[in-house]
Amino acid sequence: MxxxxxxxxxxxxxxxxxxxxxxxxxxWFDPIEKGSVLPVFRxxxxxxRNVERCSISTNPSDHHITFQLLCRHGVVKTYNLTFQDCxxxxxxFARHMCPNILKVHSRLLAxxxxxxxxxxxxxxxxxxxxxxxxxxxxxxxxxxxxxxxxEIQLSPEEFDYFQVGVDSEVTFCLKELRGxxxxxxxxxxxxxxxxxxxxxxxxxxxxxxLLEASFILATLCEAEKExxxxxxxxxxxxxxxxxxxxxxxxxxxxxxxxxADTATSKKPQQKGNTPSMISAKPSNALAKQEVxxxxxxxxxxxxGRAGAAMAKAAGGKxxxxxxxxxxxxxxxxxSYKEKETIGDNFQSLVxxxxxxxxxxxxxxxxxx
Amino acid sequence: MRFRxxxxxxxxxxxxxxxxxxxxxxxxxxxxxxxxxxxYFILSDKVANGGASMWCELSQGNFFDEFxxxxxxxxxxxxxxxxxxxxxxxxxxxxxxxxxVKIKLTNKHCPCLSVAVELPSLSSSSRIVTHDIPVxxxxxxxxxxxxxxxxxxxxxxxxxxxxxxxxSVVERMKNLSNFIVIEANLSGEMNLKIExxxxxxxxxxxxxxxxxxxxxxxxESNSQGxxxxxxxEACIDIKKLQQLLAxxxxxxxxxxxxxxxxxxxHFILLHEEVSLQYFIPAVA
Numbered sequence: 001m002x003x004x005x006x007x008x009x010x011x012x013x014x015x016x017x018x019x020x021x022x023x024x025x026x027x028w029f030d031p032i033e034k035g036s037v038l039p040v041f042r043x044x045x046x047x048x049r050n051v052e053r054c055s056i057s058t059n060p061s062d063h064h065i066t067f068q069l070l071c072r073h074g075v076v077k078t079y080n081l082t083f084q085d086c087x088x089x090x091x092x093f094a095r096h097m098c099p100n101i102l103k104v105h106s107r108l109l110a111x112x113x114x115x116x117x118x119x120x121x122x123x124x125x126x127x128x129x130x131x132x133x134x135x136x137x138x139x140x141x142x143x144x145x146x147x148x149x150x151e152i153q154l155s156p157e158e159f160d161y162f163q164v165g166v167d168s169e170v171t172f173c174l175k176e177l178r179g180x181x182x183x184x185x186x187x188x189x190x191x192x193x194x195x196x197x198x199x200x201x202x203x204x205x206x207x208x209x210l211l212e213a214s215f216i217l218a219t220l221c222e223a224e225k226e227x228x229x230x231x232x233x234x235x236x237x238x239x240x241x242x243x244x245x246x247x248x249x250x251x252x253x254x255x256x257x258x259x260a261d262t263a264t265s266k267k268p269q270q271k272g273n274t275p276s277m278i279s280a281k282p283s284n285a286l287a288k289q290e291v292x293x294x295x296x297x298x299x300x301x302x303x304g305r306a307g308a309a310m311a312k313a314a315g316g317k318x319x320x321x322x323x324x325x326x327x328x329x330x331x332x333x334x335s336y337k338e339k340e341t342i343g344d345n346f347q348s349l350v351x352x353x354x355x356x357x358x359x360x361x362x363x364x365x366x367x368x
Numbered sequence: 369m370r371f372r373x374x375x376x377x378x379x380x381x382x383x384x385x386x387x388x389x390x391x392x393x394x395x396x397x398x399x400x401x402x403x404x405x406x407x408y409f410i411l412s413d414k415v416a417n418g419g420a421s422m423w424c425e426l427s428q429g430n431f432f433d434e435f436x437x438x439x440x441x442x443x444x445x446x447x448x449x450x451x452x453x454x455x456x457x458x459x460x461x462x463x464x465x466x467x468x469v470k471i472k473l474t475n476k477h478c479p480c481l482s483v484a485v486e487l488p489s490l491s492s493s494s495r496i497v498t499h500d501i502p503v504x505x506x507x508x509x510x511x512x513x514x515x516x517x518x519x520x521x522x523x524x525x526x527x528x529x530x531x532x533x534x535x536s537v538v539e540r541m542k543n544l545s546n547f548i549v550i551e552a553n554l555s556g557e558m559n560l561k562i563e564x565x566x567x568x569x570x571x572x573x574x575x576x577x578x579x580x581x582x583x584x585x586x587x588e589s590n591s592q593g594x595x596x597x598x599x600x601e602a603c604i605d606i607k608k609l610q611q612l613l614a615x616x617x618x619x620x621x622x623x624x625x626x627x628x629x630x631x632x633x634h635f636i637l638l639h640e641e642v643s644l645q646y647f648i649p650a651v652a
Contacts, residue, residue: 114462115462115497115499144478145504148499148502149499150497150500151499151500152497153496153498157490157492157493158490
């Protein structure tokens, strides 16, 4: 899963950010360009000990991105990787609209997830004002005589912040989340969980002095019979303004495939779908998320249904898994001085799909 | 049919977990037999198991603070369940610092052993982790398949060398051959041998000692008159032996094996509160 590995790799990168002295560009890059970026940052411990600086530069005309690790003893490791342009897409999700908000230290979440087998794909989070419960998700056709089910009950007191506006039971992909959990544990920061009823997305966010990250996962909606072909969520590209069309990225990210790994890696057009933007000038770090306003016409119609996916296929695969899967991982380095120009362009990255009209004029940095 | 049990003591819980881990290494699926006083983990010598069989017996009083069971009928006050020990092992793995562990036979979607682990938490109420492990209930008519195996009429009985040493020897031999020959005599000598086209390796152990077995009529063990030097050997699947040795997490109080020449090797590992017998048949 892209986000998972991204998380682990970015954990390294998060640490490396402190050591970055010079970066020539802000950019998006896909942490798992078919595994080509990951090997650059493979050995975390070795990296921490040996690398003094990491310089990242891009050559847009050449479609090359260069990672240079300047290590001790004058050793310089240079990695030249090619990349492909990705098209900007938008995840629409208004965190502040979520009736349910939980905030908890990442340690607790890790302690909870440890009880589930690593092979457990999906997990259900069930909340009432009185209790919180994580349990293994089972499909209707699960063979119960072969499946071990695990359930963990927590009291609301264990959470740093606990707000349950509506009793809900949401099912999402645990595998994708584990990457963020590893990352947040390394950063030792609390995790905020925003969610709503089933079918609507759930967001896991962490925030730190230097960076913020947000995982937005689709949740399974049992009641809905309509199939939805999920729209892969992308982050906007801050510097490539030429491509705002969504021609390539309108492909459904899965054809009933439940495995997000295969889903996102199958379609080459979607490489840009889970970008992690590292903008790391420590002294003058700005979240230059110049979100381009994606022309409405290029999006598919949003019938205002639950789910952060913006598209729905009419008819489509009614019997196949209605499970929308997408994920987006946003990272940004933030400074306290925000330029006005940025502020003007800084549209909310995520707004609820069915309230977009109301929010047209609203400019708020929701993700960050 | 009812069963509920509770462990509160951490040492007992850890000990129990270790036993389950050992069982899980030996059998993918096995039978759990519950009686009023004891628990048994049984693997019968079906072909599917590669012919190896296992009998592990423990007294519930040594582990559980509460233990209540009601069998299928008054005169057959026992319960036989088929389960995957790895599931139980997994459920107990994260219970290292539990306040209590309760095990209950339930029937939700199907018969299950529900393991409820009460963990300490930062708040006033504990965290409860529940694992539902699916089990199969073995009907009464099949109980005869799972009787305690009798000690075979062995040729040699000998104490095993230090299990750690034996394990490392066997592990290295495993890389070279699929089969290993165990031979021993009544003078406390044991050899582990492998032989391939390219190489043959033998490891010799001596001064191991031979356990005294009283024969049924109360006489001295019938080793008198037997050649004390002659070796009894059996060639067995090396993986089975390696699994047995690798699964031992604690040194047993007594470890011995009985060899029936070319037929079967019978291992007995005794701890204070649990006994484990493992039979590995000889290959032709």
